Amino acid sequence: MKERLRQLRSHLLVNGLDAVIISSPANIVYYSGFSGFSSIERDGYLYITQKEGYICTGALYAEEVKHTIAHLTLLEYSGTVSLSTQLASLTKKQRLKRVGYEADNMTVSEWQNIKKTVPGLTQVDLRSVRERKNSDEVKNIRKAAAIAGSALSSILPRIKSGITEKELVFRLEDEIRKDVFDIAFPTIVAFGANAAIPHHKSNDTKLKNDDLILIDFGAVSNEYRSDMTRTFFIGKATAEQKKAYKAVLTAQQKAATYITSKLSSRRAKRGEIPKELINKNRERSLSSLEMTKHEISTSGVDKVAREYLITQGYPPIPHSLGHGIGLEVHEFPRLSPHSKGTLEEGMVFSIEPGVYLPGKFGIRIEDLYTIQNGTLKQLTASTSQLLTL
Amino acid sequence: MKERLRQLRSHLLVNGLDAVIISSPANIVYYSGFSGFSSIERDGYLYITQKEGYICTGALYAEEVKHTIAHLTLLEYSGTVSLSTQLASLTKKQRLKRVGYEADNMTVSEWQNIKKTVPGLTQVDLRSVRERKNSDEVKNIRKAAAIAGSALSSILPRIKSGITEKELVFRLEDEIRKDVFDIAFPTIVAFGANAAIPHHKSNDTKLKNDDLILIDFGAVSNEYRSDMTRTFFIGKATAEQKKAYKAVLTAQQKAATYITSKLSSRRAKRGEIPKELINKNRERSLSSLEMTKHEISTSGVDKVAREYLITQGYPPIPHSLGHGIGLEVHEFPRLSPHSKGTLEEGMVFSIEPGVYLPGKFGIRIEDLYTIQNGTLKQLTASTSQLLTL
Numbered sequence: 001m002k003e004r005l006r007q008l009r010s011h012l013l014v015n016g017l018d019a020v021i022i023s024s025p026a027n028i029v030y031y032s033g034f035s036g037f038s039s040i041e042r043d044g045y046l047y048i049t050q051k052e053g054y055i056c057t058g059a060l061y062a063e064e065v066k067h068t069i070a071h072l073t074l075l076e077y078s079g080t081v082s083l084s085t086q087l088a089s090l091t092k093k094q095r096l097k098r099v100g101y102e103a104d105n106m107t108v109s110e111w112q113n114i115k116k117t118v119p120g121l122t123q124v125d126l127r128s129v130r131e132r133k134n135s136d137e138v139k140n141i142r143k144a145a146a147i148a149g150s151a152l153s154s155i156l157p158r159i160k161s162g163i164t165e166k167e168l169v170f171r172l173e174d175e176i177r178k179d180v181f182d183i184a185f186p187t188i189v190a191f192g193a194n195a196a197i198p199h200h201k202s203n204d205t206k207l208k209n210d211d212l213i214l215i216d217f218g219a220v221s222n223e224y225r226s227d228m229t230r231t232f233f234i235g236k237a238t239a240e241q242k243k244a245y246k247a248v249l250t251a252q253q254k255a256a257t258y259i260t261s262k263l264s265s266r267r268a269k270r271g272e273i274p275k276e277l278i279n280k281n282r283e284r285s286l287s288s289l290e291m292t293k294h295e296i297s298t299s300g301v302d303k304v305a306r307e308y309l310i311t312q313g314y315p316p317i318p319h320s321l322g323h324g325i326g327l328e329v330h331e332f333p334r335l336s337p338h339s340k341g342t343l344e345e346g347m348v349f350s351i352e353p354g355v356y357l358p359g360k361f362g363i364r365i366e367d368l369y370t371i372q373n374g375t376l377k378q379l380t381a382s383t384s385q386l387l388t389l
Numbered sequence: 390m391k392e393r394l395r396q397l398r399s400h401l402l403v404n405g406l407d408a409v410i411i412s413s414p415a416n417i418v419y420y421s422g423f424s425g426f427s428s429i430e431r432d433g434y435l436y437i438t439q440k441e442g443y444i445c446t447g448a449l450y451a452e453e454v455k456h457t458i459a460h461l462t463l464l465e466y467s468g469t470v471s472l473s474t475q476l477a478s479l480t481k482k483q484r485l486k487r488v489g490y491e492a493d494n495m496t497v498s499e500w501q502n503i504k505k506t507v508p509g510l511t512q513v514d515l516r517s518v519r520e521r522k523n524s525d526e527v528k529n530i531r532k533a534a535a536i537a538g539s540a541l542s543s544i545l546p547r548i549k550s551g552i553t554e555k556e557l558v559f560r561l562e563d564e565i566r567k568d569v570f571d572i573a574f575p576t577i578v579a580f581g582a583n584a585a586i587p588h589h590k591s592n593d594t595k596l597k598n599d600d601l602i603l604i605d606f607g608a609v610s611n612e613y614r615s616d617m618t619r620t621f622f623i624g625k626a627t628a629e630q631k632k633a634y635k636a637v638l639t640a641q642q643k644a645a646t647y648i649t650s651k652l653s654s655r656r657a658k659r660g661e662i663p664k665e666l667i668n669k670n671r672e673r674s675l676s677s678l679e680m681t682k683h684e685i686s687t688s689g690v691d692k693v694a695r696e697y698l699i700t701q702g703y704p705p706i707p708h709s710l711g712h713g714i715g716l717e718v719h720e721f722p723r724l725s726p727h728s729k730g731t732l733e734e735g736m737v738f739s740i741e742p743g744v745y746l747p748g749k750f751g752i753r754i755e756d757l758y759t760i761q762n763g764t765l766k767q768l769t770a771s772t773s774q775l776l777t778l
Contacts, residue, residue: 036590038574039429041719043588059707063747064586079727101497108492108500108512123497166569174563180555185427197453199432201425318448330430338468358452 001071004031008129009050012100015124020100021087021114022046022126026327027102028055030130034069035223036061042110047075047087049094056083088117100124131324131332132346138370140224141325141348142379144184145368148219148226149382151175159389161209161234165189165202168213176219184218184225185329195231195362198319198354210235212361213389218329225329227350228380229366233388241363244355245386247312248363251305251353252384255321256369258304259296259343260376266294267374296343298335305353306337314355322350325368345371348379390460393420397518398439401489404513409489410476410503411435411515415716416491417444419519423458424612425450431499436464436476438483445472477506489513520713520721521735527759529613530714530737531768533573534757537608537615538771540564548778550598550623554578554591557602565608573607573614574718584620584751587708587743599624601750602778607718614718616739617769618755622777630752633744634775636701637752640694640742641773644710645758647693648685648732649765655683656763685732687724694742695726703744711739714757734760737768 008031012020022028025039028046032055037043044057044065054075055065062076075090077083091099101111103123115121133141155171168189176183190200191207195214207213216229231245302321310316320336323329325348333341333349343349352366368379397420401409411417414428417435421444426432433446433454443464444454451465464479466472480488490500492512504510522530544560557578565572579589580596584603596602605618620634691710699705709725712718714737722730722738732738741755757768 036588060587062707063745064589079725103497103501106497108490108495108497111497112492164569170566170569173566177559177562180553180559198449199425200453318451336468356452 001031001033005048005053005071008048008126011126011129012048012050012124015100015122017098017100017122017124018096019047019049019091019094019098020124020126021106021118022048022102023110024102024105024126026130026331027105027126029223029327032069032072034065036064045083046072047090049090049096052094054090056086082113084114084117087114091118096120098122102126128332128341130326132344133326133348133370134346137224137326138346138348138372138379140221141226141368141370144181144219144221144224144226145228145380147176147179147181147221148184148217148228149380151219152215152217152228152230152382156232156387156389159207159213159232159234161207161211163207164204165191165194165207166204168207168215169202172215172217176217182220184220184227188214188216188229190214190362192361193359195364196356196358196360198356198362198364207234210238212237212241212363214362214364216364216366223327225325225327226380227325227329227366227368228382229352229354229364230382230384230387231363231365233386235388237386237388241361242386244314244357244361244363245365247309247314248353248355248365249384249386251308252351252365252367254308255301255305255351255353256376256378258301259369259371262294262296263371263374263376269294270374298333298339298341298343299337301343301351302335302337302339305351309353309355315357317354318356319352319354322352324349343371345374347371390420390422394437394442394460397437397515400515400518401437401439401513404489404511406487406489406511406513407485408436408438408480408483408487409513409515410491410495410507411437412491412499413494413515415519415720416515418612418716421458421461423454425453434472435461436479438479438485441483443479445475471502473503473506476503480507485509487511491515517721517730519715521733522715522737522759523735526613526715527735527737527761527768529610530615530757530759533570533608533610533613533615534617534769536565536568536570536610537573537606537617538769540608541604541606541617541619541771545621545776545778548596548602548621548623550596550600552596553593554580554583554596555593557596557604558591561604561606565606571609573609573616577603577605577618579603579751581750582748584753585745585747585749587745587751587753596623599627601626601630601752603751603753605753605755612716614714614716615769616714616718616755616757617771618741618743618753619771619773619776620752620754622775624777626775626777630750631775633703633746633750633752634754636698636703637742637744637754638773638775640697641740641754641756643697644690644694644740644742645765645767647690648758648760651683651685652760652763652765658683659763687722687728687730687732688726690732690740691724691726691728694740698742698744704746706743707745708741708743711741713738732760734763736760 047054053072055072056075098120169187213232218226322335324331348370354364356362436443442461444461445464487509558576578591607615711724713720737759743753745751
């Protein structure tokens with residue numbers, strides 16, 4: 001936590017800010033360790049200055065915060081003494097001139113209220129602070145993936161025709177939750193033509209013989225989430241389905257291979273650099289020219305899988321190829337045609353190509369990967385070979 | 390849905406608006422019937438003009454929206470054609486001058502993007518549109534409450550000392566979910582001193598003999614939520630606990646009785662009004678003077694329970710006495726010392742006084758009520774008498 005706050009403060013310095021108001025629930029967890037606030041309602045904020053750190057909340061959470069969050073000072077607001085009054089008094093007392101806020105999270109109403117009393121409110125982009133994970137974070141995501149994977153393994157033999165999508169959601173989530181783990185997001189179970197809708201909302205559709213099942217789900221370990229999609233066949237897969245499955249799997253493999261080969265040529269290049277230069281910071285020891293050459297642009301990875309599926313005669317993937325994951329299911333980096341940025345050491349992201357044929361069926365295969373010591377590692381362990389139940 | 394859109398359009402007219410951008414997930418469900426968008430991420434918007442209605446989303450949901458939402462036109466946006474470009478072109482084509490948006494929901498980033506291309510962006514408050522429920526909405530909330538109540542009844546006999554808070558959460562939620570209903574919000578289970586934290590996050594604390602259990606939970610029926618809190622005793626309740634329980638229950642009853650008596654004096658008054666005046670619209674047939682006299686201010690109801698507990702020597706309730714409920718767990722009306730507004734026909738709200746004694750224990754009793762035909766009706770049916778398990 002200390003290291004995170006240190007990094008945040010240097011991010012503020014670089015951006016010429018004296019303090020920052022953090023409102024997004026995931027960033028609040030990241031910098032405070034307090035995970036009690038709702039992810040839907042606004043239960044609290046952090047106020048981090050160069051010297052101090054505050055956790056701001058109402059009476060509902062004050063007692064718990066006071067006793068569990070030692071490294072931040074409780075700043076309680078209420079109907080009588082509002083958050084903006086509290087912030088204004090601190091800002092004045094500590095002579096803070098420029099105060100950052102998360103424009104992609106704060107609502108217009110909140111911003112209007114706070115800017116009335118806090119001068120120098122300036123937007124700051126914190127969306128990329130959590131992109132690179134440390135080994136503990138990766139360990140948690142790996143554990144969440146393992147829990148989800150083993151839940152799937154236990155329910156697979158029990159899937160019989162006649163079960164509804166909603167029942168299957170229940171059984172899978174139950175497997176995750178019975179060991180007192182949480183689900184990462186509402187599970188998607190889609191049968192047959194419903195799988196052609198990428199984010200189908202599971203309903204009372206019954207599983208038929210020779211149907212197909214798409215399952216997109218995840219678990220949570222210590223607030224870190226996993227995400228995986230598998231597509232299975234009941235009875236027989238048609239030749240068209242088998243072909244599409246193979247294409248999706250190949251698209252995923254091509255994207256992974258692309259990353260792997262870029263990484264290995266980067267490693268090879270690094271081998272040529274004199275040892276005295278690569279001591280402490282391997283990343284930085286590459287010259288910027290070298291870096292550009294071995295850069296793995298997120299849009300480039302997306303392109304590899306996207307174009308392959310198009311050459312195979314399938315419609316363009318109606319979503320990004322992948323997304324970062326951690327405290328939130330969808331975070332940075334994004335792997336899409338429009339995404340900027342590159343894949344770097346410590347990032348954790350999904351690769352999830354899909355083929356969706358409206359009225360017929362849909363196939364998506366999704367796995368999580370990370371870059372660890374310059375190598376691509378897969379975090380989800382379940383087989384992605386075509387399985388017929 | 391038609392009636393809701395008609396009401397929305399007249400709300401726009403009154404506010405001098407030609408159209409409105411709706412971003413809050415609950416209002417999207419309310420006006421479109423589409424419940425597929427995430428309540429955490431931004432998956433779509435509605436754009437309602439005086440004559441037309443659009444549902445705006447990306448490729449991920451476009452297929453599903455197109456086939457399920459007949460009364461709205463799909464407006465698809467993407468990385469190439471952004472939402473603001475789409476809105477700008479419609480706004481120009483239809484010569485819309487003033488366009489409302491939900492300032493309490495839209496983020497500063499979204500607002501900045503949209504206002505670049507959509508002139509006349511004006512904030513509009515839609516938070517009270519869903520306050521008064523129709524009979525179908527009340528029926529769903531009542532059903533959700535019944536599901537939750539019967540889930541509680543089934544697990545009560547199985548609660549034994551040694552169980553952890555998290556395990557009890559799992560068992561209760563499992564009862565709700567096994568019949569393919571959803572939970573309304575993350576269940577709060579708090580043992581002993583943990584119950585002194587109003588929104589305690591359930592953990593691995595084990596239930597002991599002579600402990601106390603606070604359970605705050607709800608179910609969902611057709612997107613409508615219920616909410617109920619009960620406090621139980623294992624083994625023996627102490628005299629101090631019994632006294633606090635009685636005080637909390639009395640505070641709740643006093644608040645309910647206050648509403649009931651106001652309503653009945655309003656009904657009595659209405660009886661004196663000549664029949665020809667009370668034909669179609671009973672509410673409006675009361676003169677404004679009469680209305681004020683029989684007004685049930687939300688802050689007044691809060692005060693009844695709040696002050697009673699203070700006179701009994703307990704600390705002030707660290708939260709509002711109650712809140713509206715429907716598509717969201719917390720919506721209008723709010724029953725708090727600072728809330729404006731009055732209780733009216735069709736509103737559904739909780740009354741949930743609590744006593745929290747840090748380090749010792751906490752007691753909260755929460756039930757849902759509605760005003761139907763000028764009478765206060767309780768929607769939650771479980772007994773609130775002191776139960777020792």
